Amino acid sequence: MEKLYVLYDADCGLCSWARRWIIQQPAFLPLRFIPAGSDTAARLFPGLSRPDEPKQELVVVGDDGAVYRNENAWIMCLYALEEYREWAVRLAHPLLRPLAREGFALLSRQRPRISRWLSLASEVEIADTLGHVHAPSCARTPSDVFDSTAGSSPRGFVEIDASP
Known part of the structure; x- marks a missing residue:
């Protein structure tokens, strides 16, 4: 095995x-x-991840075809890391x-609540929130900033003679 694919929510x-x-x-x-349920996941791993399925579990797939689910997937992620093998x-x-299974199951069931408690927003949630923000467009024109009749100073600014 030389690479792991992680299907995550x-x-x-x-x-x-x-x-x-x-x-x-x-x-x-x-x-x-790879986001679980994405077109990429469905294309690479047909049957493991489809867009219409809920993203309930963590799935890791080895480049050798081995499939790990839930706590086994989490253990494989740790196994891939130098400091956590x-x-x-x-x-x-x-x-x-059994303790790893129970710990993972507890975290998995409480993911939304833990995310809220720790103020952890996914990139999808942030993009969705920002997509609903409508920033006002800048309606100012150069003539609003510079008064052509008053020389080259921006409107509202006063030129100060700094000569001694």
């Missing part, structure tokens, strides 16, 4: 934050993040895997 603030955090980490394996191996241990 691009509408979720917590998921978007986790993607940004992972991208900043040194990695043994490159991770390519040991944690991934530990969480995959049979004694800790």
Whole structure:
């Protein structure tokens, strides 16, 4: 395995934050993040991600065809990172895997609430919000700024003679 594809919920603030955090980490394996339900995800991984399906789970696909879901996907993301591989191996241990599963399930169920609590907005949410903001256009013209009858000084400004 030389590369991992991560299908994540691009509408979720917590998921978007986790993607940004992972991208900043040194990695043994490159991770390519693809929004779940996107046309790209449907084209690359037919049957795993379709635009009409809810984005309920984290899915990681290895370039060897292996598919990891939920806590296994999260463990694989950690396994790809240089500083977190040991944690991934530990969480995959049979004694800790149930705890990893429960922890991941708890976070997954509470993603919207955690995103609100931590004020984590996804890029999709920010774009949607900014798309509804209508900035006034600048209706001023050069003649509003410069009064041609008063010389070259902008209107409202007074020239000061600074000579000694």
